[in-house]
Amino acid sequence: MQQNHFIKKIHNILNDIVYNVYFQSLLVVIIFDVFYAGINLWNDFFEDMIGSTVIFLLLYVLSVVIVRAIHHLRAGMNVEFNADVKREFHDIVQESKKHLYLVTPYFSPGNVVIEEILSKLRDGVHVEMVLHSSQMQNIETFTFFERFNSLGGKMWHHPKLHSKIYLNDKFCLITSLNLLTSSFDNSFEAGVSFNNRTEIKNVLQHIQKEIIGSDLISEVKADSFSLKFGYCIRSRQKINLNKSRPVEYSEYRSGGSNLNGQYCHLCGEKADTSIDNPYCEAHQTYN
Numbered sequence: 001m002q003q004n005h006f007i008k009k010i011h012n013i014l015n016d017i018v019y020n021v022y023f024q025s026l027l028v029v030i031i032f033d034v035f036y037a038g039i040n041l042w043n044d045f046f047e048d049m050i051g052s053t054v055i056f057l058l059l060y061v062l063s064v065v066i067v068r069a070i071h072h073l074r075a076g077m078n079v080e081f082n083a084d085v086k087r088e089f090h091d092i093v094q095e096s097k098k099h100l101y102l103v104t105p106y107f108s109p110g111n112v113v114i115e116e117i118l119s120k121l122r123d124g125v126h127v128e129m130v131l132h133s134s135q136m137q138n139i140e141t142f143t144f145f146e147r148f149n150s151l152g153g154k155m156w157h158h159p160k161l162h163s164k165i166y167l168n169d170k171f172c173l174i175t176s177l178n179l180l181t182s183s184f185d186n187s188f189e190a191g192v193s194f195n196n197r198t199e200i201k202n203v204l205q206h207i208q209k210e211i212i213g214s215d216l217i218s219e220v221k222a223d224s225f226s227l228k229f230g231y232c233i234r235s236r237q238k239i240n241l242n243k244s245r246p247v248e249y250s251e252y253r254s255g256g257s258n259l260n261g262q263y264c265h266l267c268g269e270k271a272d273t274s275i276d277n278p279y280c281e282a283h284q285t286y287n
């Protein structure tokens with residue numbers, strides 16, 4: 001299912017024109033007019049300007065209705081897997097013009113995605129995100145939120161969120177893909193993307209009314225976070241305090257089977273530590 005990225009973009013632009021309801025309706029009317037030129041409809045146009053204009057408009061409205069119905073029946077939908085799903089996500093962010101909605105339980109996607117989102121805010125795109133409430137303990141989410149919020153982004157958290165929905169003005173992706181570095185790097189993912197206007201509207205309404213409009217939703221503010229900082233036992237970078245994950249993700253990926261560390265996960269002091277025993281002598285009893 002690998003698709004050439006460039007061809008896909010050209011295809012999208014042509015799709016926009018060729019599958020535009022009004023463009024197609026105009027075509028239908030012109031074909032109809034040419035077809036009936038034999039019975040002088042075309043001549044009438046010049047003889048009886050008002051009458052022909054009414055016929056033209058009626059034909060046009062009728063055509064819009066028919067073409068819309070056909071559109072509804074054969075909406076553009078793609079089923080995608082793995083790398084294609086990830087590229088579709090990037091496309092949805094990058095191609096957003098008016099608004100961008102990112103609904104995802106987890107948020108730790110790494111710098112590329114973070115900068116993509118922030119640059120959209122700088123371009124004046126309205127960006128709204130909904131995360132699971134557990135992310136209010138995530139130091140990466142907090143660091144991102146400060147920048148996101150200062151650029152006008154709106155963020156919500158919900159205790160029951162499990163959907164992954166990414167939506168811009170024209171496209172929607174519903175997928176298994178979480179916004180986590182590990183998911184982008186090496187997870188098997190599947191997703192469905194579509195550009196049907198009615199469905200896009202339905203999804204947007206679902207996000208706005210059912211999710212953001214829900215009783216359990218809270219808007220994220222700086223004081224929504226309750227963070228417990230720890231240190232990566234290898235790089236000493238600040239990460240979430242989590243005894244079972246005392247190593248930052250990139251270190252974990254590059255470390256292979258190496259389980260050892262040089263710092264205490266709790267205090268950051270130099271110490272002989274490991275993934276199994278991440279605390280220094282003084283903090284052995286800390287849980």
Ligand SMILES: [Zn+2]
Pocket residue numbers: 264265266267268269279280281282283
């Ligand atoms: Zn310590």
